[in-house]
Amino acid sequence: MRVINFNAGPAGLPQPALERAREELLDFQGTGMSIMEHSHRGKEYEAVHNEAISLLTELLGIPSTHQVLFLQGGASQQFAQVPMNFLTPETSADYLMTGVWSEKARDEAKYYGQSRIAATTINADKRYTRVPKQEEMQLDPAAAYVHMTSNNTIYGTQWHTFPEVGSVPLIADMSSDLLWKPIDVSKFAMIYAGAQKNVGPSGIVLVIIDKGFMAKGSTNIPKIFRYSTYAENNSLYNTPPTFSIYLCRNVLAWIKSVGGLPQLERWNREKGELLYGMIDRHADFFRAPVEKGSRSYMNGVFRLPTEALDETFVAEAKKAGMVGLKGYRSVGGIRVSMYNAVTVDNVKTLVAFMEQFVKKHG
């Protein structure tokens, strides 16, 4: 019996993608071995690898100016690898600060060059309840790049209009909302995303990078850290995390089978409207700190009137078959993560539970 999983990441995966993995876990396509026992240089694995790339390319409409790469180490490694490749002691990068992950990204840049805060929405409580407006950004036209976090899992904020950064390369950490809807990839010099929210298991990072931008990367760094090494070798320079890429392939194939990103966007908007509709109908009970224009369709956060009620909410939801609702450790409250594998029906079940909860405790 599967529970309703609102985990913030690693998060729930679409059941058909997992069932497909289970079906062939010991014998992939009649080859007599698991896909994870196949050589990464064999034709069986290579077909999976290339299918994952072509599915991602098709679903996102990635233009031929850009290339898909598979890396490891999580988004946290990208926080360091981006400036290692694209920042020098003589150059400066702009960071748009919208939460904990933006801060961590900027912290790693200082080992390679200068980093500027081009905008921040941190408030007096050292929290973030919205993303910056265009007119608040003080962009450096000479910056090596602008770095942003498209969705902020901890604070529950999301960019609904991407910033205009002129001719400066825009780099986005989309770990928690890549594939939630169609986007215009051509606006970005680079997108990276740890897979464990919307795309697959932890242990694999998707990178979509502009080839011209990539070519400007440093060559005075180890080969294994250069994006160009991955590009030149179709992400097979060294052994990739084959089973994780296989699972991403299964998820991407599932996305395509249900109608691609337009369909996911419809579902995700419906889920968000269900949740925020309930919150707004009982705004003094479900206290949502995020400004409406910055609300995340991936992570809805709110607090109940007391911490004791937060705990009761999590405990009673668990009894009703819903898990993963506790807020991030540094923030508290409730967090509802509604990534692609969470269905509209799952959110309807939660919202019905919330309705009962407010009647009982409100």
Added chain:
Amino acid sequence: MRVINFNAGPAGLPQPALERAREELLDFQGTGMSIMEHSHRGKEYEAVHNEAISLLTELLGIPSTHQVLFLQGGASQQFAQVPMNFLTPETSADYLMTGVWSEKARDEAKYYGQSRIAATTINADKRYTRVPKQEEMQLDPAAAYVHMTSNNTIYGTQWHTFPEVGSVPLIADMSSDLLWKPIDVSKFAMIYAGAQKNVGPSGIVLVIIDKGFMAKGSTNIPKIFRYSTYAENNSLYNTPPTFSIYLCRNVLAWIKSVGGLPQLERWNREKGELLYGMIDRHADFFRAPVEKGSRSYMNGVFRLPTEALDETFVAEAKKAGMVGLKGYRSVGGIRVSMYNAVTVDNVKTLVAFMEQFVKKHG
């Protein structure tokens, strides 16, 4: 129907470890979700994580001076991460050159400091057919560390006596033979191993590091690249590759269940004696280039009298249910990888096939 898998890596995994994963792939221990859908901060995953560490500690007898860490990026990332942590422009490290992976490791060191070749067994054909003798090593007593590759998958050589390096920290890439037999971990300042030969799937690197040595690592590098960051956070600083660690746990539990490393060593020695016995009985047909004292128990390499026969061998073996026997692309010939998941019976089947093959084609 499972084939006999002699892949060099990613390699075959013990069937019970895979069956356990299949059994609970959609519902881990009655929690209603896959282990890969669990939060890495939840008690269910944490128990798996800690069990993997404690099993590895128990199986190898890791002393309390050392700590087990889980990293990502393969051994290839360690080639860069080791000098990033432990080498500076003012210091020099010694490299013991025994094959392609030693060369790649040394290539990455040059971005951080000086590297010396303390010994090499490269021959006129630019190949390696043995490991160095102690008296051939010209060690620098002031070196930051000595780096070695304990088993060389491509050339089929293996260190059977570890080098004496005095008080200089010894670092070993054991990607292809960790857990093949008991070893004295206290001799090493650091051991690292990509899991995909003897321990698990690709996408996870095991590190065993001396805490005193680790403390000397640079703090002027990004947090994500410091071994100390992993140590201070029990390898949970950022999201680890949870499913890969879970699979390693399953393999380690299987190793313990069959009798631990003493039993694996008996099996591995028996497998090696079966293969090399056959090779030596038909030495002009199965032409093994490696000196007897350096032969690998993990990867046996040989060539047949002609390249056409090499191809016939691989093709006929495949018909007989044995795969993965083709030599490394730059070397050719036949390679028999006999990691822990390959059984004595598997090697007996291969050796019987070799006997028939030499009768037919010899």
